[in-house]
Amino acid sequence: MFVLVTLRKIVGRCKRDAVADLAERRGAMTALIYVDPVSVRPVVDGVWHLTWLSAVPTPGEEVRMLCGEAAEAAFVPLRERTAQGALTQCPYCDLEYRRSHGYEILPNHPGLRPRVRQGRSW
Ligand SMILES: [Zn+2]
Secondary structure, three states: OOOOOOOOOOOOOOOHHHHHHHHHHHOOOOOOOOOOHHHOOOEEOOEEOOOOOOOOOOOOOEEEOOOOOEEEOOOOOHHHOOOOOOOEEOHHHHHHHHHHHOOOOOOOOHHHOOOOOOOOOO
């Protein structure tokens, strides 16, 4: 997933108050890293998806994409996004996004094709 936190310690998440409380108890300052949930584009196996997040997920929290796929959230540096090659867009998320916004869906939209993915049930 593509929102990238460069610090390994858990700081800057939406549970800011809890993190700040923990830091205060330890006598440390909190480094907040602000992430806009609207800009989050989860990447699973080289495919970026769309999702509606109301808050930034915590690491390990399940994130469900518009296409129905779910995966656990993890945060890595942005430079790692394309380390395995170019990302592709999930056509099923795009289809759901278009439907939800009333955008035109052409008859040849790839999201209208049946899903084929080994090792996973949809
Ligand atoms: Zn998707």
